Amino acid sequence: MRHHRPVRRLLTAIVAVTPAMALAISGLTASGLSVSGPAPARSHRDGPVLQTFPMTEGPRLASRVTGQTPLRGYAELPPRRTEPFSLVGVTWADPRAAGDGRIEVRTRTAGTDRWTPWQLLETDNPDASGGTEGSRGASDPLWVGPSDGVQARMAGRRLPDGLRVDLINPDTPAQEADTRGPVLERAAMEKAATEKAATEKAAVEAGARSPKLPPRPVPRIVTRAGWGANEAIVKGTPSYTGGIEVVFVHHTASGNGYTCGQSASIVRGIEAYQVRSKGWNDIGYNFLVDKCGSIFEGRRGGVHRSVLGAHTLGFNNNASAIAVIGDFRATGVPAAARASVAQVAAYKLGAWGRPPAGRVSYVSGGSNKYPAGRTAILNRISGHRDAGSTECPGNGLYAQLPSIRTLAGGGPIGLRYQELGGASAYAGKFYTRGLVRPLWTLSTPSRMMDRFEVWLDGRLFAAAPPGNRLSRLQLPAGEHTVAVKGVHLSGRTAITSARILADPAPPEFTAEPQVSLRTGSVTGNGVPVRLSWAAADDNGLRAVRVTGSGRGVLGPDTESFDAAATLGEAGAWTVTAADRAGNTTSASVTRTLAVVPEAGAQRTGTWRTLRDAGHLGSEAAVSANRGAALTWTFTGRSAALVAGRTATSGRVRVYLDGRDQGVVDLRAASARYRQAVWTRMWPESGTHTVRVVVETGSAALDGLTYLR
Template sequence: MSVAVLSAGGGVAVLAWPSTAPVARFAEGAGTVAPDPNPPKPAVRARLDVVDIAPADPSAAELDVPERDTKQFSLLGITWNDPKAAPAGTVQVRTRSARTGKWSGWRDLEAGEAGSDSEGGGRRRGATEPMWVGPSDGVSARIQAGGAAEPLPAGLRLDLVDPGRAGGRGGAEPDPAASDESPTPEISESSVPEPEPSDPEPPVVETTTPTTTPTTAAPTSIAPTTALPSPDSTAPLVTPLPAYTTRTQWSADETLVTDAITVAAEVKVIFVHHTAGSNDYACADSPAIVRAIQKYHVNSNGWSDIGYNFLVDKCGRLFEGRRGGVTKAVVGAHTYAFNTFSAGVAVLGDYTKAPSAAAFEMTVAQLAAARLGAYGHNPATSTQLKAGSAGRFASGETVTFPRISGHRDGVATECPGDNLYAQLPLVRARAVNVVSGLAAKPLTGGTLANGVFHVRTVATLNWSVTTPSANLSRFDLLLDGKVAGTAPGTARSAAVKVPAGAHTVAVRAVHVSGATGTTAAAKVFGDATAPTFPGAPAVVLRGGTYSATSVPLTVTFRAADNVKVSALAATSPRAAGLGATATSWATTVRPGPALNYTLAARDWAGNARTATVQRKAVLPAETAAKRSGTWTARSGSSYLGGKALAATKKNAKLTYTFTGRSAALLFSRGAKTGKADIYLDGKKVATVDTRLGSTKYRQALWVRALTPGKHTVAVVVAGTSGRPTVVADGLAYIG
């Protein structure tokens, strides 16, 4: 890597040229962007009103339109029938403020762009550039003849655009210069990113014209103020677009876009423009200005859509322009004869006399680096374009351009103004000093679920970047778009505190030049609240085969969380994984000692809570039952405890008394065994049939959850005809 230094006025600006690195190239090829077949209605719609100002004498060379009242408008221009014709003299307008009633001075309207070579057809009109004048309700115009008194073009008219305002109330935003009140916010303002803070700007040094000035460049009255050192690498950069306001957010009218828009194979050059007009607009008005320009370009110029691929306001906020231009090499209508293979970015305002500003210069530089890098081009290099039509250059003439050029480099115009044009060398220098290869890696310190990363209170952000650490000032850790912490330029991970609830996090890298790059935002959810177990777990017996060493039972429970339980497990009396939505756990235990039954719940953020209940499973001895009627003892290893009691006479009865919360009566079953009635606390509650095709022992045929306390359970022989025998193998209960 080679490092060049610009110095002046006691300051130093470090310009670090990128080392060679692979870059992802777009391979889209030429094509078209089709209009939306079902375009949505815009949230805010601009309105165009036209005023016929054609002179009565078709041979007139001058025009004077007296002051007149109009419907409210904020942007205006003068148009005429033949796009190849234009007034030979000076075109000027005056407007009356809708807020103060005062008239402005005379303002020059710049010659308009001829547009794209391939669009518009019969709809195209000649036009001046549109001028933003703020909310106005009166207009006057004049055209003063130049040296040669040529007739004015036919069909002259004033085109007045009202950009509309949020809520559909009509009219334009209040004139911020005429009132102490804040301007009415645009509908998209909640989505318009605030300008990012930057390091102090590199100082400007007065020097000679940069070596990359095109061989055919137009002369300028102000010499460029910063030399562009020659890099030793022409490697393209991999860098994302700056944050931008989408067409939906500035309320583009997609119903205006009725033609397919041409797409070239690549973007080779970025042409920088200014829109002229007032620089006194509030940045809250920027969406309205962009919306008004679209209306003028389509309905006044007759173009397919807004002519610029991107627009930038004086605060440095970027706006998506022509449809499809964010990801495709869309052919615009910004630099006549050179629209193909280029992208146009217009800075809102007039920079002929007003100074250029670092805020939007940095945005233009980062935009250029991203769009040129996407096609494998370094913004510090030059390239050649062939003129598609005759204009400043002959049709078919090959012209050499810096990758970042001014509008005047390709067209005979003052655009983008002397002061902004003079800063283009510094813009090029900044464009190669952007953050390259910044990419977010997966967050750590929590759990990703359904696209959201859940943490307790801290998330660890991880990232990679190809820009060398020495060229990075710092990394800003962004929480909901605000700086929540910083990390040094050598860092590749850092922790950020996450408050409770839903948030976004991102990493912004800050280059030593002041350029920034920001990763895509990731969704995070702060959650320091542990799951709960509403109510204690319950332990109940269940059916099945019992033995002196194994009692089948079920633990029932309910886990809850303020977000969602992500995992459940049993940890005692044995470990077992359970589903996140489980409400029961079937297991077996050894009867006798009291055991802890413990369940653990965890949420996505890693918060955990346990619930424990102590219970014991009891198998009373045969002698624990009180007998009535005739019962015969049976012995054998298959019986519970080696013994069982059998009776054949109807109403023979065994009664168990115990204190517990769940009970099960056990029987031996066979082809000749009969029925028994079950009584709980003196009331008959069931009849069980012990008959079974095969012989089985220690079978729980009656199981019941009970109210905790003292109970009696009785087995009464029913005396079933032909198979009266009932073999009682004992009782089990949970104490």
């Protein structure tokens, strides 16, 4: 409310005339008039819901003492013992009367002799009841917690008639909360979500292309049954208006000295105060939010409907109101409460396609700021003071409205694929065998989302509630666009998409794996071999994997792999080709490595046997005679000549099945033995003859190895 310095000085003058007069008028000293010592402890479940005490005027007494002109605006309720209560307010007879004074109260904590300091009640909120018959003017109520004593005073130039102090006890059995309400609501919501998820899964698996959109999610709300609304005192049936055009944000001005465990009691107290004390037909606000962010259903009629409330004089039609529990004239609301206000505002406005961050032209029905018929340009989320001359919702909360509009009116932020299960990325495109499980994420909290939609090639494929982040699609062969659209409660959207190529066909081997001997060192009993193949896929290979006697993961263009085979043992290799979609095809090959030593060769010319552990089998045939030859005959698929290389070695000529294969130079800068110096392979196994002839220098031949 507006603070009046002259009125404050009146109060100061009255209570400062003399110590005796101060005691007589305000009772500011000890509880010596009607309250003495703590009252016997009584449960807050005892006593009435409503207690009323008239305030009496006392300015003539001050006039006799001071000799000044009588103060026409002073009334008080002396300190007195009461039945238990937790909420206090001051009401007067005519709801249209607007007193210009200050109302202050102080209370005694239940079961003690401790009195609170004087606390100011907010009185500048115009009556928003719409002229309900029998209604009274009133201050905003103040939550004081369990109390059993009260004192009140008011000073000003004009005092309304019929001033009285109203005390509310929200914790009597008649006002007790039915905790089954929110439990039943959660169970119903969980059941509906489970059934909807099952329906969606069945539709997806059946390939449905016209799925139903999930119901618009309702914020997590403590229902009237949940906070213990006294439906017996509610008068008449709810009235409904057109679409919601604006949401007004209020504060209850009931103080911040409460715990969130007391919030339901405060809401019950506000209901009782507005119905029993002010004479309204129900609580005026459509929603209430406590400082911990809990949302409470306000006026009866359905949170999803446009219920006509009593909250903003001249602007109740086509509007909804959210009251934050507390006094925010000097401080802002916590982040949790801010988020809940934004969620409810987006829920109500977005349902009618109204942008929460937008503005609206509203024709006033008549308020103390906009006469009836005048058009007000309002933000879709406005403070009470935007429509009426009032401090509500307090400077602190009012300064936070821009951030609330941003949160309520924002689109989905940071929507992206977290994973495309069943698909893999390659060169900027995704590939799958057919089944794709898109998993998405975003920065916007789920509570601010309406739903997610999954689109396939421009058609709606599936829809999911805001808590879901996963879908399933079975894609036919070909290239597709899979998009996820996030729909905010405000109606704004964001989209993330990906190109996905569905490829159910595996790669093919255009040449089966083959094993051939290759040149190189024979270490121990291991002879160098080469595995070769050719594989292809219409949409490209991703990788090739070799397992068995040799192992390796190779690039998509690789068509050979070097390994070693052990003399006298069968070697087995499996080549697996994988395409970009994850399809695979495998082929295997098995070969046994054998050796024909130099002693098993047919000799021509002069040869001697050299025994040295450095040679294969610890022996080699050595000759320096031009024309000397060794000849081997074998049956196999590949052969390799094993010889020694030294600085004094010469050259040999090789003949295969009688055909000249050329010259092999055995010279080397440093001695190396057990060297496969010449190899050949054939696609099929067959009998072949290899003849080696010395041309120059000397030659040390270990023998011939072959694969069969």
